[in-house]
Amino acid sequence: MRKDAKRQMDRFKRRSERMLQKLVRDIDKQKKELGIGGYYRTYSKGELTSELGISKRIAETTLNAMQDSGIALHRDETKATRPYKLTIEDVAEFYQFRGEPRLRDQYDKAWVVFIGNLKGGISKTVSTVSIAHGMRTHPMLLKHDLRILVVDLDPQSSATMFLSHKHSVGLVETTGVQAILQDLPAEEIKEHFIVQTQVPGVDVLPASIDDGFTAAIWEELCAEHLPGVKPNEALRDCLIKKLECDYDFIFLDTGPHLDALLKQCVVAADMLVTPIAPAQVDFHSSLRYTSRIPDIVKMIESTGTEVRYHTNIPMMTKLANKKDQLVAYSQAKEVFGGDILDATLPRLDAMERCGETFDTVITIPPSNYDGSKDALKRARSSVYEVSLALFERIEFTRSEFQENA
Structure with a gap:
């Protein structure tokens, strides 16, 4: 590499790292000044x-x-x-x-949900973190006292930023990918890798930009560190199986790439959820993705690994009340029929505004929200509607599976 290009690259690296640290400090200061600590919602x-x-x-x-x-x-x-x-x-x-049964009293392990699509920018991560917080805090679901884990496997670490922004900058070594490759005991993963989020009962296993480099040579690393484990089964065998008795739901988030991490999510999942945005480019790309899922499964199973998920639930996101987008929604229902989730995540400014301080619409206190309180209320209601609809769909699918087992 040319010396001038190398100097520029090193300069960008140093300045980027300093800026990231500054942004984290600024957000921490802002949260402290506004009195934002734990989850704000209480009940009289x-x-x-x-x-x-x-x-x-x-x-x-x-x-x-x-x-x-x-x-x-x-x-x-x-x-x-x-x-x-x-x-x-x-x-x-x-x-x-009062003796109300919790979800953990009915099932002996977590239900694993992979919210994924090979199209970027359609709210995969926003959907994942919002639903995780929405399920945990929904008034109708509080009786279940849900325990939820978000496993961030996207090297962009966007889910980590939303859920625990302090763990998304700098050299993050305690990531989900590293926990898999080191084949650590469950107690060590829970103590040193898993991080609590602002909402009690929702945890995150962070990601780091370095995970992208790791994914690029996944098979070689598995052969070196996980002898006897099939590369596509490492997430399931070395992580999920160790944690599934500690949680009710485990949500998986990856980048929009057909890489080793995405394939492992398909293998580990009990249910796929496919976010579909109505804008023409997004809609077409999402249809191409759903049409190629059988090929992805075939690719995985050709390596000797069985794919065991029960169903794929399409879900509309970023839906605006516009004629062309409502037409796309109608077309989506024509394609997916009753399998499409009967609740949508609309395109709302409140979701983007909350992201500026690494909050979800569930965690930010209305009194500290810098925008329309009505808009925030609508956004929160839509997240609750989707969270409850997905919870009920999972329960229906799970009960059917048990009856047929």
């Missing part, structure tokens, strides 16, 4: 009735019984009456105290 005793549909008598009786049994529930200490200020963890414990 009245909101248990108005938002969760619990009768006043049951709410009163159960909260008193919990208090009498020594369970400490959060209260607003700034007010003389110390009203309840219940976290989502408190609410989950409320249901548990």
Whole structure:
């Protein structure tokens, strides 16, 4: 390489790293000034009735019984009456105290969902992180006390930035890819690799730009570090199987490339979810992707690895209320019929605005949102609709599978 080109490359590297660190510091400072720490949403005793549909008598009786049994529930200490200020963890414990079954009481391992497409820019990552937060915090799903893991396998580490931006800059060695290649014990992965997000109950296994270089020589690295493990089965055997009893759902996120990481996600998944955007280029590319999934499966199975996912659920994203986009939605329903998810993620400015501070529309407090509160409310409602629809589709698919097993 020419010396001047090398000097420029090194200069860009140093400046890029400094800028990344500055951006992280600026966002941390902003969050601190706005008082954004953990998940902001809490419930009063009245909101248990108005938002969760619990009768006043049951709410009163159960909260008193919990208090009498020594369970400490959060209260607003700034007010003389110390009203309840219940976290989502408190609410989950409320249901548990009443004997409501959680999802983990019904199933012995996580359901693995791969939200993927070979077309970039159609909200794969935004969908993944939004649904993870949406499922965990949806008022109708709080009784399940869901435990959710997002495994970021995209070298761009966008999911990591949304869920734990501090772990998306610099030299990140504790990534999902490294956990796979080192074939680490489950306890070591949970202690040193998995990171808690702003929403309690949602964790992330970070990614790094270096994962892209690793994926490029995946077969050679597997032969060296994972003798006896098939390259397309490494994610499933060396990571998912070790963590599946600790979570209710595991979401997988990759880049839009037919590489070793994407193929492993197809192998590890119980369900594929395919985001489809209605803009013509995106729509055409997505149809080409779905038409080639059989070829991807055939490619994988030609290596001796079985693909076991149960169904592929198309899901419309970035949908605007425009004639051409509504036509694309109608065409998508014509192609996918009843398999398409009956809820959509519309194109909303609130989702992009929240991304500027590495938040989702679920985690950002309305009081600190720099934009239309109504727009934020609409965005959050759409995420909740999609999250609940996907949860119900998973439950339907899972029950059918168990009945036919």
